[in-house]
Amino acid sequence: MKKHNFSAGPCILPQEVLKKASNAILNFNNLNLSLIEISHRSKDFVEVMENARSLVKELLNLPDGYSVLFLQGGASLEFLMSTYNLLKVDGKAAYLDTGTWSTKAIKEAKKLGDIAVVASSKDEGYKSIPKNYEIPSNIDFFHCTSNNTIFGTQIKNFPKTNGLLVCDMSSDIFSRQLDFSKFDLIYAGAQKNMGPAGTTLVIVKDEILGKSGRDIPSMLDYQVHISKDSMFNTPPVYAVYVSMLTLEWLKNLGGIPAIEKINEAKAKLLYAEIDRNPLFKGYANKEDRSTMNVTFNLTDDSNKETFDKIWNEAGIVGIKGHRSVGGYRASIYNAMPIESVQILVDAMQQFEKQIS
Numbered sequence: 560m561k562k563h564n565f566s567a568g569p570c571i572l573p574q575e576v577l578k579k580a581s582n583a584i585l586n587f588n589n590l591n592l593s594l595i596e597i598s599h600r601s602k603d604f605v606e607v608m609e610n611a612r613s614l615v616k617e618l619l620n621l622p623d624g625y626s627v628l629f630l631q632g633g634a635s636l637e638f639l640m641s642t643y644n645l646l647k648v649d650g651k652a653a654y655l656d657t658g659t660w661s662t663k664a665i666k667e668a669k670k671l672g673d674i675a676v677v678a679s680s681k682d683e684g685y686k687s688i689p690k691n692y693e694i695p696s697n698i699d700f701f702h703c704t705s706n707n708t709i710f711g712t713q714i715k716n717f718p719k720t721n722g723l724l725v726c727d728m729s730s731d732i733f734s735r736q737l738d739f740s741k742f743d744l745i746y747a748g749a750q751k752n753m754g755p756a757g758t759t760l761v762i763v764k765d766e767i768l769g770k771s772g773r774d775i776p777s778m779l780d781y782q783v784h785i786s787k788d789s790m791f792n793t794p795p796v797y798a799v800y801v802s803m804l805t806l807e808w809l810k811n812l813g814g815i816p817a818i819e820k821i822n823e824a825k826a827k828l829l830y831a832e833i834d835r836n837p838l839f840k841g842y843a844n845k846e847d848r849s850t851m852n853v854t855f856n857l858t859d860d861s862n863k864e865t866f867d868k869i870w871n872e873a874g875i876v877g878i879k880g881h882r883s884v885g886g887y888r889a890s891i892y893n894a895m896p897i898e899s900v901q902i903l904v905d906a907m908q909q910f911e912k913q914i915s
């Protein structure tokens with residue numbers, strides 16, 4: 560039976576990407592060698608890395624002066640690594656707390672210095688994005704999370720700041736048009752919207768580096784990785800390759816303007832049903848709703864068994880809400896076709912018929 564996978568991460572990837580990726584395990588570039596057994600210094604792999612890095616710049620429309628890295632350690636390591644590189648020894652940074660991932664970023668940053676949390680939506684269960692907060696002017700950087708994977712909220716307007724603008728875009732990078740040149744540092748774990756787990760994308764403005772006054776361990780130093788073209792040590796070759804294939808797929812589709820339209824159509828379809836169907840209610844505030852992770856609950860939890868049976872039988876997987884929120888979460892990342900979203904909407908309507 561065909562499955563409709565709404566998992567929050569690792570995410571689904573386009574079928575054509577999975578096919579090419581499987582072939583490369585057995586016979587990469589007709590070398591009669593596996594991608595995962597050739598040298599990362601070989602011409603064939605160096606091309607993959609260069610292609611992946613340049614596709615990122617092209618798709619995000621980045622001006623000169625940015626470096627693109629494919630690192631390891633997940634977005635979770637970037638919580639610390641970004642601070643190491645950007646927070647001056649006696650410096651200060653400001654963070655916006657919009658959910659679990661922001662909280663974790665704040666925790667790591669606090670290990671290195673003075674961190675101010677400028678606003679938080681914690682008291683209301685992270686249902687909204689705080690607005691109208693003040694960012695102190697004497698900061699090295701301001702950090703925010705563009706999309707809150709767990710609670711289903713998304714920043715629509717990024718604030719102005721005197722410091723550098725740093726953003727964890729793990730779960731919505733490449734999903735919508737933004738002026739990416741407004742950001743000084745962007746990081747994203749690949750497995751939400753770009754590829755398999757195992758690599759982390761880092762995009763950094765070169766001129767901001769080397770100013771923290773810290774003695775940064777080599778593996779945590781962006782400048783070290785940049786000077787080695789993202790191959791300071793053995794890179795996660797397979798994760799980089801599959802990410803490259805996904806970025807090629809996105810480019811052929813028409814890039815971010817094209818996928819943004821599709822993503823908006825998918826989100827509109829699903830939120831419209833949540834708002835129409837009396838058996839459901841959305842979790843996040845309407846104006847802050849994510850186009851990537853759609854969180855919703857039953858209006859009457861005693862119907863849970865009935866609804867769960869219906870979507871299970873429709874081949875739907877991965878819509879159980881995060882354990883800290885409960886209810887349901889449908890992740891509709893770039894590779895999710897609108898047909899699958901329609902299957903979920905159909906299941907919600909069948910549920911309504913069955914209950915009434």
Ligand SMILES: *Cc1c(COP(=O)(O)O)cnc(C)c1O
Binds near residue numbers: 568706749751
């Ligand atoms: C999943 C996620 C992370 C953690 O990513 P890892 O790669 O598992 O470390 C961080 N931030 C956001 C917004 C996420 O969705």
